[in-house]
Amino acid sequence: MTKPKGRTPSLLSQSNGTPATHTCGKATPCDRCQATVLKGTICFRVPKMASGFTNHPIFCVDCVAAIVEQTKADLSALEETVRQVQSS
Numbered sequence: 001m002t003k004p005k006g007r008t009p010s011l012l013s014q015s016n017g018t019p020a021t022h023t024c025g026k027a028t029p030c031d032r033c034q035a036t037v038l039k040g041t042i043c044f045r046v047p048k049m050a051s052g053f054t055n056h057p058i059f060c061v062d063c064v065a066a067i068v069e070q071t072k073a074d075l076s077a078l079e080e081t082v083r084q085v086q087s088s
């Protein structure tokens, strides 16, 4: 096995991309809870692949917090699976 080159990819950077803070230029509904994020308010843009092109729906801070929690839970489950495979 050759040593992989470059930066280790993360699941976040590979699949959907990393959420980035974004200041709303106009009132925009949150993609998840539909709450309106007012103009000038910080929200998050989360790149999302849909049928070959990338969308950038925005999410309010509360929804991003929930998404981050879910990501952690998914990661822990994946971590556990990887550990089981490694030790088998």
Ligand SMILES: [Zn+2]
Pocket (backbone or CB within 6 Å): 030, 031, 032, 033, 034, 035, 059, 060, 061, 062, 063
């Ligand atoms: Zn929301």
